[in-house]
Amino acid sequence: MAATLTDDEVGKTVVDAEQKELGIVAKVEDGRAYVDPNPSVAEHVMAAVGWEGEDEEDYLVTEDMIASVGDEIVLQGDL
Structure with missing residues (x-):
């Protein structure tokens, strides 16, 4: 199932199929999410306010x- 990504996903945690945390969504553009695997506290705050x-x-x-x-x-398990 393909999900639709919007700016509302910025700041959300990304996990794999086994619930291992992979990072947070830093930006969404053209149906693609850019995921920061090592977000700093500042990056968490910026994402929380929508930056x-x-x-x-x-x-x-x-x-x-x-x-x-x-x-x-949650990412698919068969990647």
Whole structure:
């Protein structure tokens, strides 16, 4: 199931199918989430207030990689 990603996902935790935390969504653009694997306290606060940002360590998650979107984003187990 492909989920639709919006700016509302900024700041959400991303986990794998086994619930291991992978990072937080730093930015959403064109149906892709940029996930920060090592967010600082400042980056958590910026995401919480809706300020988007990305840097060179972020990795890309596309909608077809997602199992579900709720309070957190869960990736599919077969990636």
